[in-house]
Structures are given as C-alpha cells and as structure tokens.
Amino acid sequence: MLHSLVFVLVNGLVYGLLLFLLSSGLTLIFSMMGVLNFAQASFYMLGAYLGYQIMAWTDYWVALFVAPVAVGLLGAAVERYVLSKTHHRGQVAELLLTFGLSYLIVEGVKLVWGVNAVNYGMPPSLNFPIFAINGVSYPAYNVFMMVVSVAIFALLYVLLTKTRIGIIIQAALSDRDMVGMLGHNIPRIFALVFGIGCALAGVAGVVGGNILVTEPSMALSLGPIIFVVVVIGGMGSFGGALVASLLIGLLQNYMTTLNVSLAGLVGVSLGSHAPFRELLNQPLSQLAAIMPYFLMILILAFRPKGLMGKVES
Amino acid sequence: MSFRLAGRRSAAANNLYSLVGRIRKSASVAGLAAAALLSPLAMGPAHAATKVIKIAYIDPLSGPFGPVGILGAQGYEFMFNKINHSGELKGYTFKLVPFDDKVNPATALVDAEKASDEGIRYLLQGNGSNVAFALVNWVKKHNRNHPKDKMLYLNYAAIDPGLSNSDCGLYHFNFDANVNMKMAALVSYIKTQKNIHKVFLINMDYSFGHSVAEAAKEMLKRARPDIKIVGDVFTPIGQTKDYTPFIYKIKQSGAQAVITGNWGADMSLLAKAAGQANLQGVRFFTFYAGIPGTPEAIGDAGAGRVMQITPWAATVNSSETKLADEFEAKYHKDWYYGSQVYLTEMLAKAVKEAGTDDPTEVALHLEGMHYDSPVGDVYIRADNNAAVMPMYLSILEKGVKPYLSGTDMQWKVVKRIPAINLMLPTSCQMERPKGAKLYNAYYNNTGK
Incomplete structure (x- = not known):
C-alpha cells in the first residue's frame, strides 16, 4: 500500500509535469492576449514532427532548439499577418480562425509526413533507466522532461513579472490603446507573445512527442485535455495550470493504481439489487480517464474562474 | 501509408525520394x-x-x-x-x-x-x-x-x-x-508455455474489448485451469495518455503474459509505456499491434515483447x-x-x-x-x-528482414496454428434455399 502511494506520487508528478508542458503555451497566449488558440495542439503536433525530422537529419539537441524556433516563427507570422486582423472583431472570429488553422496544419503535416505514425524515439544519450519504483523504471529522459517543464514555468514567471518586456505585455492586455500611445508597437508585442506561445507548443512537441505517439491524430487526441487543464487551473494563470496539471496527474494515478470501486471507497458492499449497482461497483481505474472532464464541469459550475484564475469566464 | 524515413535509405535522400509520392498519396487521404x-x-x-x-x-x-x-x-x-x-x-x-x-x-x-x-x-x-x-x-x-x-x-x-x-x-x-478463433489460436500457444502462470487482461471498454476478455477467461480456464487471471481491466477508447499505472499493476500482479485487443493509440501507448518502464519477462499477446502505423509508433519498445496473431506475416515462407x-x-x-x-x-x-x-x-x-x-x-x-485458415503467432524482433517501414523490425513467426484447431462450435442456423445443392462440403462442425 505504501509502495503504491509512492508510485502514485512519483508517476503523478511525472505525468502532471508533462501535462503542464503541453498546456503552458495555451495558457500564455490566453492570459496575455485573451485569444483562445484552438490551433495550439496542432502547433504541438508540428513541433513533434519537426523534432522527429530534424533528429533524423542531425541529432536530438539540434531538434530541441531548431524545431521550437521554427514553430514560434510560424506562429508569429500567423499572428502578424492573419490573426491580428481579427482581434477587433472579438473572440468568436479569433476562435474560428484558429479552428480553421488547426485543420490546415494537420492536413499539411499529413501531406509531408504521411498519414501513419512516425518512429520518433528518445535520444540514445538519455534512454537508460535512471530510477525504479517497485520494478517500474523511469528513463532519464523523463527526468529531463520534468526539468524542461519546471524551467519553462520559472522562465515564464520571471519574464512576465520581473522584466520590463513582461510588464509591457501585461499592460498591453489590459490597456492596449494607452500602451500604444506610449510608443510601444502593439502588433509586434502581440506577434511576440503568440510566437512564444507557439514555440512552447513546439518544445512540448519535441519533448513529449516521443513519450507519447507522434501521429496525425495526436492533435485531435490531445486538444481536449490541454483545454481542460487551462479551464481547471483558471484561464490565464500559470500557477493554476501547474496546480491543475499536477492535480489531474495525481488523481488519475491514484484512481488507476488502487483497486477500489466507488462503493468500496466509502466502505459499502452492495447487494445484487442495490440501485446504481453497476455504476457504484465500477472500478475507479475505469473512470480515471474521464475524471478530468468531470472535474472541469464541477469547476465551471461552482468556480467558473478556475482554481487560480483572474478572469471570470 | 507510411514512408521509410529512417529506414533503409539515408534520411535525406529518402526525404526527397518520397516527397512526391507523399503528396500524391496524402491527397487521396484528404x-x-x-x-x-x-x-x-x-x-x-x-x-x-x-x-x-x-x-x-x-x-x-x-x-x-x-x-x-x-x-x-x-x-x-x-x-x-x-x-x-x-x-x-x-x-x-x-x-x-x-x-x-x-x-x-x-x-x-x-x-x-x-x-x-x-x-x-x-x-x-x-x-x-x-x-x-x-x-x-x-x-x-x-x-x-x-x-x-x-x-x-x-x-x-x-x-x-x-x-x-x-x-x-x-x-x-x-x-x-473471429475473436474466439483468434483467442483459441493464442490460447493453444499459451497452453504450451510452462512459464506462464499468471495472465493480465487489458482491453478497451466497448463490446469488442469485452468479448476479448470473456473469450480469454473462458478458454484459459478450459485449457490451463492452473493459470490465474490476475487482472481484468478496461479503459475508455482513446482517452488514456499515460499507461504507466497499468504497467505498474501488471508488474505488481506478477503476470508473465498480457492479453489485449487494444488497437491504435491505445495499443501503441500501452507497449511504449512497457518499454519505458523496462518491464521484463512479460509478453504482450495482441490482436492488432501489426496494423500499419502501430509498429512505427511503438518503436523499439515493442522488440521482443509484443506478439500478434494474424492469418499471415511477412516472414511466413x-x-x-x-x-x-x-x-x-x-x-x-x-x-x-x-x-x-x-x-x-x-x-x-x-x-x-x-x-x-x-x-x-x-x-x-x-x-x-x-x-x-x-x-x-x-x-x-x-x-x-x-472461413477457417491457419493462423500465425509472431513476435516483433529487431534485425529481422524485410523491415517494416520506418523501423528496423519485423514480425518473426513463433508458431503456426493449423486451421483444424480453429473449428469452433457454432450456433448458426443456416437458411438455405429449398433443395439447393451443396456443391462443396469439406468441413462442417462434425468434421470432414
């Protein structure tokens, strides 16, 4: 039992940080621009494929720097030349545009890399077991992924709260016209923010694409969960996204690892005619995967601004 | 639908080579x-x-x-x-x-x-x-x-x-x-494996996944009553991103074999998690790990670990x-x-x-x-x-040729299960036109 709890804590932390890595870009773009970027998961997918391709050509460490920069530049260009034209028309226009963009990117990726998964492996230098819990090993690469995730959190925090550019970015969100009057180039600031947000998706793709699977449906399958993280954490809160990621990671691991049902959890054993027997005797592991969505509904119903959000949604 | 990027040719040459092909093919996909x-x-x-x-x-x-x-x-x-x-x-x-x-x-x-x-x-x-x-x-x-x-x-x-x-x-x-025939083929092999005492079942939570689990339990009970089913879990289709907790459960259960009907991402992620956790001494008996695209997604994690049951494999001579x-x-x-x-x-x-x-x-x-x-x-x-046909149980191995696209692996045949072993009883009540001639009757459920 104690061993299992240790496993739940460790694996929950590993998976939670992976979730944070995946959702950090979306949080940045939403909190600093107010744009709900539907194409975020597609940028993540592009990062994974570029990472795979650059690694095949050169090596992983080149991919880790080049792929996010490429995705970031593409994102900045999208904001500068297309998305910026919709800002004054409100969130629906932005949402529709990024929605269309997400399909465009997915189809583009299929054109270049085909419709099947690609064999994107871990860099050999980090592909060795570094520690184990009860016989379940973790490759060094997972530790590297956690370090990247925490580093991103720290960097963003410092950038946005402690630097001049961060303060200008924050001011541009709340008082766009005034910041413009003061001589700051608003379109350029927005392009920068959107670019960094997309670059973060690129990093997540390069780092997470080989832990998960790099295939054309990856954007579709990952899209919902990163939105859930952002909603639970609170729209636009980095701390919230981190807490939500860890919460989902821990809860899911707790539910899958322990062999209990809903009824067992409260110590009741049900007769064969008890109402809702089917549901209450369902093992929790079976419900783990849908738990984040349940949590999201609860949050929206009882605390719409999320765990640590600043914006009432 | 796959392209040998890191396969037999050099990656760069390869890329140029297949770009045109890709565009043609992907257009059809769209x-x-x-x-x-x-x-x-x-x-x-x-x-x-x-x-x-x-x-x-x-x-x-x-x-x-x-x-x-x-x-x-x-x-x-x-x-x-x-x-x-x-x-x-x-x-x-x-x-x-x-x-x-x-x-x-x-x-x-x-x-x-x-x-x-x-x-x-x-x-x-x-x-x-x-x-x-x-x-x-x-x-x-x-x-x-x-x-x-x-x-x-x-x-x-x-x-x-x-x-x-x-x-x-x-x-x-x-x-x-069908599911029962494939399971019968798997069980006829597992039956002979003296080192398998515990089996873990993991399947997707819909009718197909449940029929795989049912068939496994019933047939194993008949073929090897000493084998214990140490796990029988279901996951919602395509929702699980992290299979490590299930690998942990498999490890804790002491199973030597996992039977799964998982396909697509649920198959690849399960096998990848087993590879990342360095799970040793457990073989994965699968129906669908061979669907094109899945071996690429699984990568090295599948080598020597993942098996499949199919009517054909590239290494059948x-x-x-x-x-x-x-x-x-x-x-x-x-x-x-x-x-x-x-x-x-x-x-x-x-x-x-x-x-x-x-x-x-x-x-x-x-x-x-x-x-x-x-x-x-x-x-x-x-x-x-x-149709009743011979089935082949094969294992994903590195270095076996011809390589599956995008990998340096291939399915190596472990056992051939003859068609006669897969003649299971049927409850079918066939309605035929009155007086229609039976042209061929090689097999029915009573044998030849």
Missing part, C-alpha cells in the same frame, strides 16, 4: 482523390468481351480510420488487377467501387443503397463490427424485398463472433478469424511474401491483410465454378469451398459461412 486513385484505368485491361463484376468496397476512406480503409482498398485493387491480368476469370473482370462509410453504420447503409442502385451485387467491408451487423441486416432485408437482385456481402475483417453465429446467413461470408514485395514496390506500404489474397482467389474460383456472376449461385459455390492458399489450406465452413 478524400480529394480517393475515387480517382482507385480509377478504373488502374484495374488492368478489361477485354472488350468480358463482363465486369463490380464490387462495392464500403470502408472508411477519410478521417482517423481513413489510412486503414485506403490500405484495404489498395490491397483489393492490387489483387483484382492480378486476377484480371491472369485471365483466370474467363469472361469476367473484377472492378472495385470504393465508398467512404467513415466507419458509421448509417453511412454504410446509404452506401449499400447507392451501390444497389448502380447495379452492384457484391459488398466488401471490414472495419467495424457495428457496421458489419448493420450490413448483415440490410442485406437480409434487401434480399427478401428484391429476390431478383440479391446482394452478397463479403466481410474481410469485422470479427465479432456474433457475425458467424447468431447473425449468420447464406448471403454473408466472413473471411477473417510462402509465395505470398512475393506478392507482398510486389505490393510494397507499387504502393510503398507494408502488406497487411493476408485475407485479401484468399478472399479474392476464392471469389474468383466460385465465379468460375458457378459460370455466372449471380450472387446466389456464387454463394452456393463459396459454401464449403476449400482453397490451397500460399499460407496453407483455407476452408469455408458450410455450417456458418466463415
């Missing part, structure tokens, strides 16, 4: 040119004097399951082309007419109606047992209402056991081994391997469906023997047919119209 790609022009010389037998192919040609459906269509295009060229089908040629059903039963029924309106009398479908059940019922109704324009439905990959038991019929043939090479050279994809070879050959044989393309006569000649296929004898049981 659904723009699915029909154009499978154009009649590609179907070989239709001699002026021959009669064309149109066969509707109803499967996904777009969306997430599009790649699998298109691979199937290209396999049939390839096989029909061969048959037409060989002149074996005297006076006839086969022509594939693709329809996109998006694995949706309602769409499939509309497609079947369309096919019927176009004068097509043969339906070919494989993806999704739910679609298969819908088509079975549609064919029954259609044949009752249109006794002069009967339809014959050939199912090449939907494997719910109900299709060859309670829902069997004269106008409905199953060419793939037979003339079908030559066919697979030809297919690969033409389409730049791995050959996957072994059943396509014997389905096409048996259909051709039935048309030849019947001397007509009338679906009823062809069905009566398919009943009980024996065919000496490149991988062994294939029989169609007269008592439930389901």
Whole structure:
C-alpha cells in the first residue's frame, strides 16, 4: 500500500509535469492576449514532427532548439499577418480562425509526413533507466522532461513579472490603446507573445512527442485535455495550470493504481439489487480517464474562474 | 501509408525520394482523390468481351480510420488487377467501387443503397463490427424485398463472433478469424508455455474489448485451469495518455503474459509505456499491434515483447511474401491483410465454378469451398459461412528482414496454428434455399 502511494506520487508528478508542458503555451497566449488558440495542439503536433525530422537529419539537441524556433516563427507570422486582423472583431472570429488553422496544419503535416505514425524515439544519450519504483523504471529522459517543464514555468514567471518586456505585455492586455500611445508597437508585442506561445507548443512537441505517439491524430487526441487543464487551473494563470496539471496527474494515478470501486471507497458492499449497482461497483481505474472532464464541469459550475484564475469566464 | 524515413535509405535522400509520392498519396487521404486513385484505368485491361463484376468496397476512406480503409482498398485493387491480368476469370473482370462509410453504420447503409442502385451485387467491408451487423441486416432485408437482385456481402475483417453465429446467413461470408478463433489460436500457444502462470487482461471498454476478455477467461480456464487471471481491466477508447499505472499493476500482479485487443493509440501507448518502464519477462499477446502505423509508433519498445496473431506475416515462407514485395514496390506500404489474397482467389474460383456472376449461385459455390492458399489450406465452413485458415503467432524482433517501414523490425513467426484447431462450435442456423445443392462440403462442425 505504501509502495503504491509512492508510485502514485512519483508517476503523478511525472505525468502532471508533462501535462503542464503541453498546456503552458495555451495558457500564455490566453492570459496575455485573451485569444483562445484552438490551433495550439496542432502547433504541438508540428513541433513533434519537426523534432522527429530534424533528429533524423542531425541529432536530438539540434531538434530541441531548431524545431521550437521554427514553430514560434510560424506562429508569429500567423499572428502578424492573419490573426491580428481579427482581434477587433472579438473572440468568436479569433476562435474560428484558429479552428480553421488547426485543420490546415494537420492536413499539411499529413501531406509531408504521411498519414501513419512516425518512429520518433528518445535520444540514445538519455534512454537508460535512471530510477525504479517497485520494478517500474523511469528513463532519464523523463527526468529531463520534468526539468524542461519546471524551467519553462520559472522562465515564464520571471519574464512576465520581473522584466520590463513582461510588464509591457501585461499592460498591453489590459490597456492596449494607452500602451500604444506610449510608443510601444502593439502588433509586434502581440506577434511576440503568440510566437512564444507557439514555440512552447513546439518544445512540448519535441519533448513529449516521443513519450507519447507522434501521429496525425495526436492533435485531435490531445486538444481536449490541454483545454481542460487551462479551464481547471483558471484561464490565464500559470500557477493554476501547474496546480491543475499536477492535480489531474495525481488523481488519475491514484484512481488507476488502487483497486477500489466507488462503493468500496466509502466502505459499502452492495447487494445484487442495490440501485446504481453497476455504476457504484465500477472500478475507479475505469473512470480515471474521464475524471478530468468531470472535474472541469464541477469547476465551471461552482468556480467558473478556475482554481487560480483572474478572469471570470 | 507510411514512408521509410529512417529506414533503409539515408534520411535525406529518402526525404526527397518520397516527397512526391507523399503528396500524391496524402491527397487521396484528404478524400480529394480517393475515387480517382482507385480509377478504373488502374484495374488492368478489361477485354472488350468480358463482363465486369463490380464490387462495392464500403470502408472508411477519410478521417482517423481513413489510412486503414485506403490500405484495404489498395490491397483489393492490387489483387483484382492480378486476377484480371491472369485471365483466370474467363469472361469476367473484377472492378472495385470504393465508398467512404467513415466507419458509421448509417453511412454504410446509404452506401449499400447507392451501390444497389448502380447495379452492384457484391459488398466488401471490414472495419467495424457495428457496421458489419448493420450490413448483415440490410442485406437480409434487401434480399427478401428484391429476390431478383440479391446482394452478397463479403466481410474481410469485422470479427465479432456474433457475425458467424447468431447473425449468420447464406448471403454473408466472413473471411477473417473471429475473436474466439483468434483467442483459441493464442490460447493453444499459451497452453504450451510452462512459464506462464499468471495472465493480465487489458482491453478497451466497448463490446469488442469485452468479448476479448470473456473469450480469454473462458478458454484459459478450459485449457490451463492452473493459470490465474490476475487482472481484468478496461479503459475508455482513446482517452488514456499515460499507461504507466497499468504497467505498474501488471508488474505488481506478477503476470508473465498480457492479453489485449487494444488497437491504435491505445495499443501503441500501452507497449511504449512497457518499454519505458523496462518491464521484463512479460509478453504482450495482441490482436492488432501489426496494423500499419502501430509498429512505427511503438518503436523499439515493442522488440521482443509484443506478439500478434494474424492469418499471415511477412516472414511466413510462402509465395505470398512475393506478392507482398510486389505490393510494397507499387504502393510503398507494408502488406497487411493476408485475407485479401484468399478472399479474392476464392471469389474468383466460385465465379468460375458457378459460370455466372449471380450472387446466389456464387454463394452456393463459396459454401464449403476449400482453397490451397500460399499460407496453407483455407476452408469455408458450410455450417456458418466463415472461413477457417491457419493462423500465425509472431513476435516483433529487431534485425529481422524485410523491415517494416520506418523501423528496423519485423514480425518473426513463433508458431503456426493449423486451421483444424480453429473449428469452433457454432450456433448458426443456416437458411438455405429449398433443395439447393451443396456443391462443396469439406468441413462442417462434425468434421470432414
């Protein structure tokens, strides 16, 4: 039992940080621009494929720097030349545009890399077991992924709260016209923010694409969960996204690892005619995967601004 | 649908080489040119004097399951082309007419109606047992209402056991081994493995996953009562991103074998998690780890760990391997469906023997047919119209050639399970036309 709890804590932390890595870009773009970027998961997918391709050509460490920069530049260009034209028309226009963009990117990726998964492996230098819990090993690469995730959190925090550019970015969100009057180039600031947000998706793709699977449906399958993280954490809160990621990671691991049902959890054993027997005797592991969505509904119903959000949604 | 990027050629050369091919192929995937790609022009010389037998192919040609459906269509295009060229089908040629059903039963029924309106009398479908059940019922109704324009439905990959038991019929043939047959084949191997004492079941939470788990429990109990089922878990389709907790449970349970019907991302992520956790001494017995794209996604994590049960594998020493090479050279994809070879050959044989393309006569000649296929004898049981074929259990191994695209691995055959071992009892009550002759009767449930 104690061993299992240790496993739940460790694996929950590993998976939670992976979730944070995946959702950090979306949080940045939403909190600093107010744009709900539907194409975020597609940028993540592009990062994974570029990472795979650059690694095949050169090596992983080149991919880790080049792929996010490429995705970031593409994102900045999208904001500068297309998305910026919709800002004054409100969130629906932005949402529709990024929605269309997400399909465009997915189809583009299929054109270049085909419709099947690609064999994107871990860099050999980090592909060795570094520690184990009860016989379940973790490759060094997972530790590297956690370090990247925490580093991103720290960097963003410092950038946005402690630097001049961060303060200008924050001011541009709340008082766009005034910041413009003061001589700051608003379109350029927005392009920068959107670019960094997309670059973060690129990093997540390069780092997470080989832990998960790099295939054309990856954007579709990952899209919902990163939105859930952002909603639970609170729209636009980095701390919230981190807490939500860890919460989902821990809860899911707790539910899958322990062999209990809903009824067992409260110590009741049900007769064969008890109402809702089917549901209450369902093992929790079976419900783990849908738990984040349940949590999201609860949050929206009882605390719409999320765990640590600043914006009432 | 895959391209050898880090495969046999150097990556850079490779990239240039296949870019053009990719654009052509992916355009079809986008659904723009699915029909154009499978154009009649590609179907070989239709001699002026021959009669064309149109066969509707109803499967996904777009969306997430599009790649699998298109691979199937290209396999049939390839096989029909061969048959037409060989002149074996005297006076006839086969022509594939693709329809996109998006694995949706309602769409499939509309497609079947369309096919019927176009004068097509043969339906070919494989993806999704739910679609298969819908088509079975549609064919029954259609044949009752249109006794002069009967339809014959050939199912090449939907494997719910109900299709060859309670829902069997004269106008409905199953060419793939169903869940119970595949499980019987797996169990006949596990039975002989003295070091397997504990088995863990992990499946997707819908009817197919549950029938896999049920069959495993029942057959293992009969074959090896000493084997303990130490886990029986279900996960929602496509929702689980982190399979590590399940690997932890497998490890804790002390299982030596995992049996799973998982496919797609649920298969790849499960095998990848096992690899990352460095899980040793546990073999994964799977139905669908070999679907094109899955071995690439699993990568090295699958080597020496993941096994599959199929009617064919590239390392089976037979003339079908030559066919697979030809297919690969033409389409730049791995050959996957072994059943396509014997389905096409048996259909051709039935048309030849019947001397007509009338679906009823062809069905009566398919009943009980024996065919000496490149991988062994294939029989169609007269008592439930389901094919019985030898099955191959294989394991993913590094360094075994020919490499699967995008990997340095291949499925190495571990055991061949003869067809006779897969003759399971059936509850089918076959309704045949009164007084219809039984042309072939090699096998029924009483034996020869």
